[in-house]
Amino acid sequence: MSQRKIEVPLMSDLHARGEQPEYLVWIGSAGAYDDRYKKVTRSFIKVLTYLNVSYAVLGTEESSSGDVARRAGNEMLFQMQAMTNVELLNAYGVKKILTCDPHAYNTFKNEYPDFGGHYEVWHHSQFFQKLIREGTLRLDSEVFRDQVVTFHDPCYLGRANGEYQAPRDVLKATPIHLEEMPRNKSFALCCGAGGGQMFKEAEPGDKEVFIERTEEALDTGAQIIATACPYCMVMLTDGIKYKNRESDVKNLDIAEIIEQSLNL
Amino acid sequence: MEKQIVFILALLLTLGIFAYTVNRLLAYFKLTRQDYPIRKLGRRFSQMMGVAIGQTKIFRRPVIGLLHALVFWGFLVILIGSIEMVVDGIAGSERIFRVLGVVYDVIIGAGDVFALIIAVAIVVFLVRRLFLHVKRFSGIEMDHKKHVDANIALTLILVLMISLLGMNTFYIQHALASGHELHGVFPVSRLMAPWFASLPADQLHLWHEINWWVHILVIFFFANYLPYSKHFHVFLSVPNVFLSRLDPLGKLYTMENVKKEVQMMMDPNASFDPPAEEEEEAGRFGVKDVEDVSWKTYFDSLACTQCGRCTAVCPANITGKKLSPRKIIMDVRERMREKGPMMVKHGRDYDDNKSLLRDYITEQELWACTLCNACAQECPININHPSLIVEMRRYLVMEESSGPGDLNAIFSNIENNGAPWQYSQEDRMEWAGDLYINES
Numbered sequence: 001m002s003q004r005k006i007e008v009p010l011m012s013d014l015h016a017r018g019e020q021p022e023y024l025v026w027i028g029s030a031g032a033y034d035d036r037y038k039k040v041t042r043s044f045i046k047v048l049t050y051l052n053v054s055y056a057v058l059g060t061e062e063s064s065s066g067d068v069a070r071r072a073g074n075e076m077l078f079q080m081q082a083m084t085n086v087e088l089l090n091a092y093g094v095k096k097i098l099t100c101d102p103h104a105y106n107t108f109k110n111e112y113p114d115f116g117g118h119y120e121v122w123h124h125s126q127f128f129q130k131l132i133r134e135g136t137l138r139l140d141s142e143v144f145r146d147q148v149v150t151f152h153d154p155c156y157l158g159r160a161n162g163e164y165q166a167p168r169d170v171l172k173a174t175p176i177h178l179e180e181m182p183r184n185k186s187f188a189l190c191c192g193a194g195g196g197q198m199f200k201e202a203e204p205g206d207k208e209v210f211i212e213r214t215e216e217a218l219d220t221g222a223q224i225i226a227t228a229c230p231y232c233m234v235m236l237t238d239g240i241k242y243k244n245r246e247s248d249v250k251n252l253d254i255a256e257i258i259e260q261s262l263n264l
Numbered sequence: 265m266e267k268q269i270v271f272i273l274a275l276l277l278t279l280g281i282f283a284y285t286v287n288r289l290l291a292y293f294k295l296t297r298q299d300y301p302i303r304k305l306g307r308r309f310s311q312m313m314g315v316a317i318g319q320t321k322i323f324r325r326p327v328i329g330l331l332h333a334l335v336f337w338g339f340l341v342i343l344i345g346s347i348e349m350v351v352d353g354i355a356g357s358e359r360i361f362r363v364l365g366v367v368y369d370v371i372i373g374a375g376d377v378f379a380l381i382i383a384v385a386i387v388v389f390l391v392r393r394l395f396l397h398v399k400r401f402s403g404i405e406m407d408h409k410k411h412v413d414a415n416i417a418l419t420l421i422l423v424l425m426i427s428l429l430g431m432n433t434f435y436i437q438h439a440l441a442s443g444h445e446l447h448g449v450f451p452v453s454r455l456m457a458p459w460f461a462s463l464p465a466d467q468l469h470l471w472h473e474i475n476w477w478v479h480i481l482v483i484f485f486f487a488n489y490l491p492y493s494k495h496f497h498v499f500l501s502v503p504n505v506f507l508s509r510l511d512p513l514g515k516l517y518t519m520e521n522v523k524k525e526v527q528m529m530m531d532p533n534a535s536f537d538p539p540a541e542e543e544e545e546a547g548r549f550g551v552k553d554v555e556d557v558s559w560k561t562y563f564d565s566l567a568c569t570q571c572g573r574c575t576a577v578c579p580a581n582i583t584g585k586k587l588s589p590r591k592i593i594m595d596v597r598e599r600m601r602e603k604g605p606m607m608v609k610h611g612r613d614y615d616d617n618k619s620l621l622r623d624y625i626t627e628q629e630l631w632a633c634t635l636c637n638a639c640a641q642e643c644p645i646n647i648n649h650p651s652l653i654v655e656m657r658r659y660l661v662m663e664e665s666s667g668p669g670d671l672n673a674i675f676s677n678i679e680n681n682g683a684p685w686q687y688s689q690e691d692r693m694e695w696a697g698d699l700y701i702n703e704s
Contacts, residue, residue, distance in 0.1 A: 029683035063682030073657030110515035160514025195635030200670035206584030
């Protein structure tokens with residue numbers, strides 16, 4: 001087996017050559033800076049490369065979508081980010097956006113239209129679901145055979161946008177055993193990171209939300225807690241550490257499950 | 265004739281008091297701010313048919329949800345009979361809708377059955393409230409008065425159902441005893457009528473009259489009690505669903521006054537333009553007090569029946585934080601009850617040195633929210649709690665700069681290097697280094 005180096009295509013380079021990729025892949029701040037989530041970004045890009053998807057990233061031109069700023073009450077900052085990003089994306093003629101981050105997904109899909117940003121936005125789970133349905137992506141390798149997996153619904157994919165099926169379809173395309181938590185889909189409990197909580201001390205209470213959710217996930221007997229959101233990833237990874245279960249329980253993004261299934 | 269006069273006077277009194285209440289509430293609504301425009305009436309209608317009439321969200325808790333749905337659907341059927349009673353009362357007629365024939369039989373028959381079902385459901389509700397410990401009926405916002413209010417409303421409904429069954433029962437037995445023709449079908453009351461077979465016709469008539477009057481007068485009283493009770497939802501929940509937002513829960517509304525400022529800031533030409541002659545008052549950013557909330561949020565607060573399903577699913581509340589979405593919505597109504605009359609009297613600028621923020625809703629509550637939308641998802645009548653929480657955060661951050669220090673730090677990071685973390689924008693591609701793919 002040989003290895004090939006991936007040169008991640010930059011929007012600015014393609015634009016200079018007069019080329020237009022089909023998708024703009026939005027990496028997101030967590031995807032670029034959070035050590036754990038950078039691995040998800042790498043896995044995701046490997047899968048896109050494997051699938052020969054026409055895409056490019058903004059690279060150093062990318063900036064915060066403004067989701068956190070808006071939900072933490074700083075509408076002014078959010079709008080500045082939104083207008084700057086929309087200007088850049090429109091200048092590149094972006095039509096389709098693909099991202100692993102449900103928060104960016106939600107912001108582009110539902111909030112940027114107010115600022116002149118009209119895009120066809122895909123969460124990676126939806127993109128993979130489409131390819132699985134079309135038969136382009138097959139995940140029936142033995143890597144995850146009979147592993148017990150539970151899926152934690154990200155609020156901004158699920159309740160915020162009604163997408164519960166796509167990530168489950170991805171998981172069900174592999175030979176795993178999906179074990180639902182009692183609170184799933186629209187009843188799912190938040191990981192505790194949304195609305196700016198990721199970046200602040202929790203308010204006084206009896207317990208941290210991420211511990212409550214991790215306990216629920218562990219109670220399913222899962223060996224893998226699957227997620228599809230950078231914040232959920234951070235919180236549940238912390239939860240597994242807090243519960244001292246790092247040795248027998250893993251937290252994987254669906255992009256990583258695909259990458260490992262395909263042995264990329 | 266005397267009966268008609270008494271009835272019409274009682275009806276006029278009821279309508280008069282109700283009109284007074286509505287008028288007062290409209291004056292409060294005038295103090296509130298604008299919200300999204302009410303368009304797409306077709307989609308709103310279908311939303312109302314599903315969520316309100318179809319009770320879809322109530323069924324998220326299937327057992328108790330079914331009981332509520334039966335009470336609600338029964339209420340809709342019995343309402344037709346109540347309208348008939350009003351017409352009868354004014355016209356001096358008896359069961360005037362009988363001209364509807366078979367339709368009438370179906371309506372009256374269904375109402376008779378529903379009266380029993382509702383009575384049983386109400387007893388279950390009362391037992392649950394009085395003797396069982398249902399967690400979501402407790403909480404800091406649920407003081408003694410709230411429980412008394414709930415129990416009064418339930419008791420009144422129970423009296424309504426008992427009097428309805430009583431009315432039907434004595435109507436049947438009186439018809440039998442006096443040889444009158446019987447109008448309507450009565451699957452439940454028919455079984456009870458023989459219990460009173462020994463009573464003479466005039467007594468049966470008297471008992472029918474007593475039940476008839478008790479039923480209609482309790483309705484009149486109830487109609488005027490509701491606007492001051494949590495049970496106002498009987499009137500407002502259906503319109504609240506009709507008026508509720510159609511956008512995905514994930515969307516937050518764009519502040520147009522901020523948009524103007526940001527556009528000015530970012531447009532190099534605009535900054536040198538002289539300010540417009542009569543520039544509109546930008547107004548306060550976000551919500552500090554009750555006059556800053558939108559009419560829809562105030563509507564939400566009036567329609568809320570304090571069921572606590574929102575609070576029961578709130579991750580912050582579940583983990584012992586002070587936040588309770590139900591309380592946030594109830595606080596809006598309480599604060600309007602306190603400040604509304606004074607603002608109507610002295611103008612919108614009236615200041616009583618108190619505000620919704622801090623005197624009712626603390627910063628600790630607002631900053632405990634994860635914006636996960638579980639509360640809004642759960643609310644059976646589509647109340648949107650997160651939009652109010654964000655509006656109050658907007659006030660704290662943009663007017664007072666008094667958000668939590670950690671968040672202020674991420675704001676400056678986003679401003680300076682385009683990410684909540686303090687890393688250079690130049691490092692945004694570091695993840696892509698030494699990236700290899702296996703090729704088979």
